Amino acid sequence: MNETVIRSYGVVDSKRILLGDHFGALYMLILICENDNLLNFDMKLERLGETTCSSCISYLDNGFVFIGSTYGDPQLIKLHSEPVETSNPGEKSFVEVIESYTNLGPVVDFTVVDLEKQGQGQIVTCTGTFKDGSLRIVRNGVGINEQAIIDLPGSKGIWSLKAANNDQGPAAFDKYLVVSFIRETRVFTMSTPASEEESEEVVEVKLAGFDSERQTIYCGNVLHQQFIQITDEGVRLINGDSLELSDMWKMEEGGKITVAGCNEGQVLVSSKGNLYYISIQKGKLQLIKNKTLEHEISCIDVSTLGGDREGKASVGAVGLWTDMSVRVLDLNEGGSCLDEKLKVELGGDIIPRSVLFVTFEEVNSEGGVASTQDYLMVAMGDGALYHFMYNKEACTVADKKKVSLATQPIVLKPFYLKDTTTGALVKNVFASSDRPTVVYSRSRKLHYSNINLKNVYGMCTFSSQSFSNALALGTGEEGSVVIGSIDEIQKLHIRTVPLKEMPRRLTYQESSRTFVVLTLNIEVKIDGEEVETHFVRVFEDENFDVVDSFELDKFEQGCSVTSIRFGEGGAKSSSLEDLRSGESAADEFIIVGTAYVLPDEEEPIKGRILVFSVTKDAESKQKLYLVSEKAVKGAVYNISPLSCGKLLACVNSRVFVFSWKDMDSIETSSTTTSTSNSSSAMGASFGSSGGDVNIPTGEGASMLVQEAVHSGQTIALYAASRGDFIAVGDLMRSISLLNYKASERQLEEIARDFQPNWMTCVEMIDDDNILGAENSFNLFSVRRNAENTSDEERGRLETVGEYHLGEFVNRFKHGSLVMKLPDADNEGMKFKATVLFAAVSGAIGVIAALEDSDFEFFWNLQKNLERVIKGVGGLDHAEWRKFVNERKVAAARGFIDGDLVEMFLDLPAEKMAEVVEGIGCGV
Numbered sequence: 001m002n003e004t005v006i007r008s009y010g011v012v013d014s015k016r017i018l019l020g021d022h023f024g025a026l027y028m029l030i031l032i033c034e035n036d037n038l039l040n041f042d043m044k045l046e047r048l049g050e051t052t053c054s055s056c057i058s059y060l061d062n063g064f065v066f067i068g069s070t071y072g073d074p075q076l077i078k079l080h081s082e083p084v085e086t087s088n089p090g091e092k093s094f095v096e097v098i099e100s101y102t103n104l105g106p107v108v109d110f111t112v113v114d115l116e117k118q119g120q121g122q123i124v125t126c127t128g129t130f131k132d133g134s135l136r137i138v139r140n141g142v143g144i145n146e147q148a149i150i151d152l153p154g155s156k157g158i159w160s161l162k163a164a165n166n167d168q169g170p171a172a173f174d175k176y177l178v179v180s181f182i183r184e185t186r187v188f189t190m191s192t193p194a195s196e197e198e199s200e201e202v203v204e205v206k207l208a209g210f211d212s213e214r215q216t217i218y219c220g221n222v223l224h225q226q227f228i229q230i231t232d233e234g235v236r237l238i239n240g241d242s243l244e245l246s247d248m249w250k251m252e253e254g255g256k257i258t259v260a261g262c263n264e265g266q267v268l269v270s271s272k273g274n275l276y277y278i279s280i281q282k283g284k285l286q287l288i289k290n291k292t293l294e295h296e297i298s299c300i301d302v303s304t305l306g307g308d309r310e311g312k313a314s315v316g317a318v319g320l321w322t323d324m325s326v327r328v329l330d331l332n333e334g335g336s337c338l339d340e341k342l343k344v345e346l347g348g349d350i351i352p353r354s355v356l357f358v359t360f361e362e363v364n365s366e367g368g369v370a371s372t373q374d375y376l377m378v379a380m381g382d383g384a385l386y387h388f389m390y391n392k393e394a395c396t397v398a399d400k401k402k403v404s405l406a407t408q409p410i411v412l413k414p415f416y417l418k419d420t421t422t423g424a425l426v427k428n429v430f431a432s433s434d435r436p437t438v439v440y441s442r443s444r445k446l447h448y449s450n451i452n453l454k455n456v457y458g459m460c461t462f463s464s465q466s467f468s469n470a471l472a473l474g475t476g477e478e479g480s481v482v483i484g485s486i487d488e489i490q491k492l493h494i495r496t497v498p499l500k501e502m503p504r505r506l507t508y509q510e511s512s513r514t515f516v517v518l519t520l521n522i523e524v525k526i527d528g529e530e531v532e533t534h535f536v537r538v539f540e541d542e543n544f545d546v547v548d549s550f551e552l553d554k555f556e557q558g559c560s561v562t563s564i565r566f567g568e569g570g571a572k573s574s575s576l577e578d579l580r581s582g583e584s585a586a587d588e589f590i591i592v593g594t595a596y597v598l599p600d601e602e603e604p605i606k607g608r609i610l611v612f613s614v615t616k617d618a619e620s621k622q623k624l625y626l627v628s629e630k631a632v633k634g635a636v637y638n639i640s641p642l643s644c645g646k647l648l649a650c651v652n653s654r655v656f657v658f659s660w661k662d663m664d665s666i667e668t669s670s671t672t673t674s675t676s677n678s679s680s681a682m683g684a685s686f687g688s689s690g691g692d693v694n695i696p697t698g699e700g701a702s703m704l705v706q707e708a709v710h711s712g713q714t715i716a717l718y719a720a721s722r723g724d725f726i727a728v729g730d731l732m733r734s735i736s737l738l739n740y741k742a743s744e745r746q747l748e749e750i751a752r753d754f755q756p757n758w759m760t761c762v763e764m765i766d767d768d769n770i771l772g773a774e775n776s777f778n779l780f781s782v783r784r785n786a787e788n789t790s791d792e793e794r795g796r797l798e799t800v801g802e803y804h805l806g807e808f809v810n811r812f813k814h815g816s817l818v819m820k821l822p823d824a825d826n827e828g829m830k831f832k833a834t835v836l837f838a839a840v841s842g843a844i845g846v847i848a849a850l851e852d853s854d855f856e857f858f859w860n861l862q863k864n865l866e867r868v869i870k871g872v873g874g875l876d877h878a879e880w881r882k883f884v885n886e887r888k889v890a891a892a893r894g895f896i897d898g899d900l901v902e903m904f905l906d907l908p909a910e911k912m913a914e915v916v917e918g919i920g921c922g923v
Contacts, residue, residue, distance in 0.1 A: 002527065004528070005021055010056070016029070016031070017031075018065065020053075020057055022130065023130055027045055027047050027048065028046045030045075030046065032044060048079065048094040049093030051095060053129060053132050064078055065078075065079060070105060072128045073101055074100070075097055075098075075099065075101070076098045076100075079096075082094075104127055104138070104838075106128070106841070107838040107840065107842055109126040109504065110125040110506075115541055115542075116435070116454065121836075122139040123136075123139075123815075126503035126506055131500050133502035135499065135539070135544060137497070138494050138844065139817070140493075141438075141452070143452050144486055149481070150480060152479050153479045156180050158177070158460050158473075159218070160174040160460040161221055173463050176207070177460075177462055178210075178219045179481060184212055184213055184214070188205065190202060190465075190466065202483075207238070209239065209243050210229055211229065211236060218230040220262060222311070226280070226283075228267070230262065230267070235260075235278060235285055246283045246284070248285070255271040257269045258297075259297055264310060265310070267280060269300075270297040270318070272296050273294065273297065275292070277337065288333055288337060293320065294320075295323055297320060298319045298353060299354050300355070301355045304357075305358075305392055306361075306372045306374065313331055313357070315330060316328070316329050317355045317356075317357060324347060326346065327344075328343075344378070350382045351380070353381045353411070354379040355376070355412070356376075356413075358427065359372050360373050361426065373389065373441065374390040374391070376388045379411065383409070383434070384402055384404050386401070386402050387446060405431055405435060410431045410432065411433070413430050413432065413458075414427055415428060415430055415471070428440045432456045433456065434454060434455050435454070436453060436473075437449065437451070438489055451486075453473060453482065454475070454476075457479075459473045467485070470484060470485050470486070471484065492817070492844075502522075504559075505517070507561045514540055516538055517537050517539060518536060519537055520532060520533075534594075535549050536590075536610075537550075547621065547623075550612070552594060555598055556594050556595070556597075556608070558594055559595050559635055560638050562591050563590055566659070566660035567644055567659075589611050590611075591610070591612075592612065593649060594607050594609075594636060607633075607635050608630065609629065609639070628702060628703050630658075630704045632656075634651040638650040638716070638717065638718055640719060640720070644742055646660075648719055650718070653711060653714060654710065655710045655726070655747060656706060659705050661702060708745050710738055712736075712749065713731075713733065714731050716728050716730060717731055719762070720762050724741070725767055726738040727762050728762070733756065734755050735752070735797060736751070737749070737750055737770065738750065750784075750795065751784050751794065753772075756887065757780070757885075760774060760808060760809055760810060761809055770784075773812070778803065778804050778883050778885060781800055781895075785798055800893075802890050802893055803881060803892045808839055808841070809838070809839050814834070831848040831850065832851065834848045835848075861901060861915065861919060862896055864915045864917065867915075868911055868915050
């Protein structure tokens with residue numbers, strides 16, 4: 001056995017022990033005893049195979065072992081007496097991985113991006129160590145797990161039908177899938193497998209009662225085990241058993257149906273401004289009434305609300321062109337039928353394209369209905385959605401809200417989804433558009449979650465033996481149908497990109513749509529020697545394939561990376577020849593900060609700042625080109641762009657500001673002249689130069705020029721900027737605030753926190769407030785006393801918040817995982833800023849800056865909750881949240897525990913009333 005580091009062990013029995021090393025190898029240590037004499041024994045070590053890098057090992061029974069890991073995904077494995085095939089072709093092992101359990105930790109870096117441009121952020125993390133290193137893409141919303149795709153170019157609409165002799169409830173299996181085209185309608189079904197080994201297949205069928213030569217406007221199940229099909233010609237009623245046409249209502253000669261709405265017993269169809277109300281009976285369609293409205297109709301809905309009889313909605317809604325309104329019409333058969341009961345003015349000049357009545361139900365812990373609320377929803381042609389709370393008895397609307405969900409017209413359709421906690425079927429609304437969204441209700445408030453598909457023109461449920469609780473979605477401009485299961489709504493969905501090496505830092509470059517990741521690869525040679533190699537790797541942002549890599553020098557480590565658009569200089573030619581002549585291929589660059597970590601040095605004294613360009617080569621492939629480099633005296637622990645288009649860099653104890661300038665505009669010093677030709681654009685021996693020397697790659701190239709420098713830190717590990725203000729997190733001297741004066745080319749310290757906090761990360765909330773995390777698992781916030789008249793007080797950062805989080809935070813980033821609704825017309829709580837954080841354990845959280853009035857309210861609410869809610873094991877909440885480190889203990893202040901406040905929603909009514917006593921509000 002080569003030299004290795006044993007990280008964990010697990011006892012199988014008195015003679016067998018499982019051992020796991022730091023590279024994930026699993027060994028069996030066998031004690032060989034004669035006559036069970038433990039005083040005289042021998043040992044045998046056998047390598048069984050590879051698992052995740054283990055932190056603990058627990059032998060269960062019958063060869064099953066749980067591998068716990070804080071370095072990667074924990075696993076449940078099975079040990080075999082003979083080698084079995086693994087996932088790697090041609091490789092055998094005694095270890096079979098039964099299941100892996102997602103672990104986000106340890107997160108050493110992350111970035112927040114909006115890849116789909118839907119206003120909803122995604123987190124991409126650097127996760128794991130050694131061979132378990134990976135990128136994790138974390139997004140909030142709804143995931144569609146694709147199970148089948150049917151290519152149907154030109155498809156325009158999609159509906160499902162349940163078999164006539166089956167249960168017609170939302171949980172029943174679907175029999176047919178109806179797909180509409182401009183000049184035809186096609187019907188598909190799931191074939192019955194000949195044996196248990198075979199699976200269902202999607203096959204096309206012909207239904208006698210259907211008009212297959214016209215575009216279908218609506219199709220569905222109706223009363224008395226019947227189907228209905230609405231085309232521009234008329235309404236067709238089909239017998240669900242024989243599939244023959246039972247009855248048909250046709251438009252008058254010359255008229256064509258343009259829009260329609262239908263429930264199980266009623267049909268509303270329109271031809272221009274003419275509205276027709278039809279009743280569905282057994283084997284018969286009966287025209288109840290028709291009416292001419294003053295404007296052409298753009299959308300119709302006759303969905304039933306809670307309390308309506310089956311197939312008998314009391315009202316219907318129609319959207320009109322011209323006056324941009326929605327009219328609520330009486331559907332009770334009698335003299336008032338189709339009379340207008342309510343007019344809802346929408347305003348503007350955008351046409352309503354879809355309207356829907358819906359009842360959202362709040363489900364209790366037992367799966368029963370706790371409360372209901374009716375809504376009227378109106379989707380517009382520009383992707384906006386209006387929703388109103390609807391009072392059915394008074395036929396009035398209130399609480400108008402508007403949100404922008406998409407950029408194209410929206411089609412609304414309700415569907416049911418099983419709640420994973422209670423098992424109850426809960427109604428939601430699917431908004432089909434270029435940015436499809438699921439609308440759902442929680443705590444009597446509407447929420448919105450994007451799904452992981454684009455350009456959905458229609459949806460329907462389509463459940464079968466093969467596709468349980470699935471949806472069928474019409475997607476893409478070309479037209480295809482995706483059948484897939486839907487994940488739990490409002491859940492974090494995690495995608496893993498295995499790297500087989502450790503990611504250390506990453507950034508995203510929007511112009512090239514690539515992620516740039518600094519990685520560490522450890523190769524174990526035959527003699528057991530470990531060889532470390534550091535890389536700069538470029539991943540494309542869709543499939544996360546590696547498109548190019550750059551290997552750093554021996555002993556050189558990547559410490560920091562960012563993407564920047566410099567404010568001046570730099571050519572913008574995109575040819576390969578320009579790159580090789582030293583000119584930039586774009587106005588956006590990748591900057592990498594490195595350090596040379598030598599075995600005989602206690603602290604790095606040499607590093608580099610590398611300037612790269614991600615550019616397409618002659619074959620249109622993304623390539624990483626080294627444009628320029630600058631040698632510095634120390635490790636480049638942090639680099640980030642300033643708003644003025646300059647580069648901020650933390651190098652050991654100093655903070656630098658660099659600009660990017662053409663060499664022709666600079667008076668070249670003799671030092672620069674002597675070194676300017678020491679390396680070429682595409683390859684040279686780097687790291688041999690010492691001192692603050694700029695090494696451009698080619699004649700006429702641009703270069704980094706030092707603008708300002710500030711000394712005075714122990715080790716400047718972290719930095720965050722906002723405008724001209726720079727917050728610097730020191731290894732042991734907490735936070736200092738610098739001001740960059742561009743006109744004077746000077747960095748000036750204007751304030752400092754004099755508490756000796758050992759920092760782990762820092763972020764600026766606004767110009768005056770700074771958020772920090774330290775190594776005793778605490779958060780704190782400091783504020784600049786800008787208005788104070790005393791110079792001493794203005795130079796002091798006042799501590800205004802202290803809080804024990806219980807997590808070692810590695811990184812702060814501004815952003816949110818919740819869908820942004822910039823046009824939301826609601827009076828809800830406003831956040832001044834939201835900051836995401838990631839911790840070593842894999843925890844992801846959000847910190848929101850509140851207005852003073854909101855903070856006071858929630859502070860009082862939290863105090864009352866501490867009184868009512870007791871911690872597990874009697875743990876006192878206030879005691880747990882105290883700021884505690886080696887130097888001091890202080891009561892939590894300036895922070896609200898969102899997890900505790902959220903527990904208010906789960907309290908019974910009497911406990912809620914007890915909590916709100918003295919706050920000045922009701923439940």
